[in-house]
Amino acid sequence: MSLPQQHDSQAPPIRADRLSVRYNGNLALEQLSFAVGAGERIAVVGPNGAGKTTLFKVLAGILQPASGSVEIHGHGPGRHVCVGYVPQRATFNLDFPVSVAEVVMMGRIREIGLLRWPRRADWSMVDSALARVGMQDYRARPIGSLSSGQQQRVFLAQTVAQQADIVLLDEPLTGLDLPSQEIMFEILDDLRHGPVTVLVATHDLNLASSRFDKVLLLNRRLIAYGEPQATITPENLLEAYGGHLHVFADGRLLVDTHHEGRQ
Amino acid sequence: METLIAWLVEPLTYPFMLRGLWAALMIGLVVPVLGCYVVLRGMAFYGDALAHIILPGVVVAFLLGWPLALGALIVGVLAALAIGGISSSTAIREDSAIGVVFAGALALGVLLLSVQRSYAVDLAHILFGDLLGVSPADLALMAGLSIAALLTVLLFYKEFLVLSFDRVLATTMQLPVRLLNNLLYVLLAVVVVISIQAVGIALVVAMLVTPASAAYLLTRRLPRMMLLAAAIGGASGVLGLYSSYYLDVASGPAIVLVATAVFGLIFLFAPGRGFLSGRMRPGAA
Numbered sequence: 001m002s003l004p005q006q007h008d009s010q011a012p013p014i015r016a017d018r019l020s021v022r023y024n025g026n027l028a029l030e031q032l033s034f035a036v037g038a039g040e041r042i043a044v045v046g047p048n049g050a051g052k053t054t055l056f057k058v059l060a061g062i063l064q065p066a067s068g069s070v071e072i073h074g075h076g077p078g079r080h081v082c083v084g085y086v087p088q089r090a091t092f093n094l095d096f097p098v099s100v101a102e103v104v105m106m107g108r109i110r111e112i113g114l115l116r117w118p119r120r121a122d123w124s125m126v127d128s129a130l131a132r133v134g135m136q137d138y139r140a141r142p143i144g145s146l147s148s149g150q151q152q153r154v155f156l157a158q159t160v161a162q163q164a165d166i167v168l169l170d171e172p173l174t175g176l177d178l179p180s181q182e183i184m185f186e187i188l189d190d191l192r193h194g195p196v197t198v199l200v201a202t203h204d205l206n207l208a209s210s211r212f213d214k215v216l217l218l219n220r221r222l223i224a225y226g227e228p229q230a231t232i233t234p235e236n237l238l239e240a241y242g243g244h245l246h247v248f249a250d251g252r253l254l255v256d257t258h259h260e261g262r263q
Numbered sequence: 264m265e266t267l268i269a270w271l272v273e274p275l276t277y278p279f280m281l282r283g284l285w286a287a288l289m290i291g292l293v294v295p296v297l298g299c300y301v302v303l304r305g306m307a308f309y310g311d312a313l314a315h316i317i318l319p320g321v322v323v324a325f326l327l328g329w330p331l332a333l334g335a336l337i338v339g340v341l342a343a344l345a346i347g348g349i350s351s352s353t354a355i356r357e358d359s360a361i362g363v364v365f366a367g368a369l370a371l372g373v374l375l376l377s378v379q380r381s382y383a384v385d386l387a388h389i390l391f392g393d394l395l396g397v398s399p400a401d402l403a404l405m406a407g408l409s410i411a412a413l414l415t416v417l418l419f420y421k422e423f424l425v426l427s428f429d430r431v432l433a434t435t436m437q438l439p440v441r442l443l444n445n446l447l448y449v450l451l452a453v454v455v456v457i458s459i460q461a462v463g464i465a466l467v468v469a470m471l472v473t474p475a476s477a478a479y480l481l482t483r484r485l486p487r488m489m490l491l492a493a494a495i496g497g498a499s500g501v502l503g504l505y506s507s508y509y510l511d512v513a514s515g516p517a518i519v520l521v522a523t524a525v526f527g528l529i530f531l532f533a534p535g536r537g538f539l540s541g542r543m544r545p546g547a548a
Binding site for chain 1: 418422434484485
């Protein structure tokens with residue numbers, strides 16, 4: 001295994017320059033250019049099929065750009081282990097016989113290195129990571145016995161144990177009740193002091209405009225990127241979502257996620 | 264008590280029984296540990312196919328007068344890498360790729376065997392095992408391969424864990440996913456080769472899957488699952504061999520049937536996850 005890449009302290013955590021990505025033969029992302037500063041919390045918003053997951057996979061080093069470039073701390077994503085990625089649908093086997101603490105320890109696998117076993121310091125990092133997301137009482141429980149909200153918190157703890165300073169969360173709020181969403185944001189507020197840069201893919205325009213520093217509005221191309229008030233405008237949303245957007249009289253926005261993406 | 268000891272010791276006065284017992288114990292202990300990965304990753308078909316694919320290697324080794332295990336090992340490792348290669352580089356699904364290689368290799372093996380005059384006898388041994396025919400050299404080779412396989416699992420335990428649990432995570436953590444996958448495939452080929460001597464090509468999948476599945480019903484921790492699978496496999500090996508001695512039946516099927524019976528008992532009575540406890544649980548359908 002090659003050594004993890006050193007960070008360029010002058011470069012922003014994430015910078016994309018005319019980034020295009022193919023997925024299943026089609027261009028899933030076209031000519032994206034943007035930069036994210038340290039500790040910023042970005043909502044990545046767009047209809048289904050807009051390329052949100054593709055973007056995360058490129059940043060995580062799972063997919064390669066077709067053209068253009070993406071840099072993590074000034075270098076290509078291939079050799080970074082500072083990026084924590086929590087996919088939307090659990091990619092793991094729910095019945096796998098591992099405990100919560102073992103799942104969090106998986107975030108330390110590169111730090112520990114090949115042919116070595118976790119040491120006491122690694123386990124205490126796992127414990128403090130679990131404490132940070134309020135899951136310390138669940139450390140010995142099988143991962144499959146947790147609710148999806150609790151699993152999200154465990155995977156966040158995994159990125160904490162990984163010492164990731166860029167965390168990509170693919171629709172972590174979908175399906176969570178309001179208290180669980182609040183807990184999620186409390187954890188993200190706490191992580192911000194790291195500073196940990198967080199990208200969250202979400203369908204919830206109201207959360208995007210109220211709880212995030214910036215919004216990245218995406219529909220294969222970058223529609224808009226910046227402060228929520230400047231980004232979430234009716235014109236931009238119409239461009240991103242077409243006719244599947246409802247604006248209520250009180251200004252609240254609702255995207256018809258049930259129908260969009262299937263036209 | 265003395266009759267029990269006499270009952271246990273009597274078969275061991277024959278050197279071939281003693282070697283058979285060592286082989287049964289070793290296979291029973293080692294193969295189910297790798298079998299845990301087979302069960303957790305849903306690779307039972309792969310394990311079964313790998314065993315059958317090895318047939319032409321065994322036959323060619325037999326015709327050339329090589330140690331059978333050597334021919335099996337070469338073909339097994341090649342097949343493991345070929346299947347990994349075919350399914351990752353084309354649109355063909357992995358189970359179809361396995362099916363193509365599996366059937367082709369089995370046919371080739373039987374064809375080669377049919378050229379031989381002693382076809383029937385030897386095919387039975389290869390298909391269903393020949394524990395009592397284990398030579399001291401076979402035993403030494405088995406021991407060497409077993410230790411190598413266990414050591415590799417120990418050394419790469421956490422990498423295999425991440426790879427089996429969540430491949431996306433393994434990729435995000437920049438682990439050498441393809442290399443580790445191939446290493447695991449090669450390890451499976453190695454333990455399949457070890458088990459052929461005991462239970463034969465047709466029943467190898469039982470050693471891979473049955474003890475590990477039984478262990479899975481008893482625990483939700485991988486290290487414990489591996490230990491339990493090894494214990495169930497080892498006990499099945501020894502008990503099966505004694506049964507075959509006293510009942511005068513073939514040893515390979517006897518071992519597999521003991522393991523199957525153990526699985527059946529655990530399936531019925533396992534606390535929490537067994538069939539009966541599932542039925543008794545309030546609210547269960």
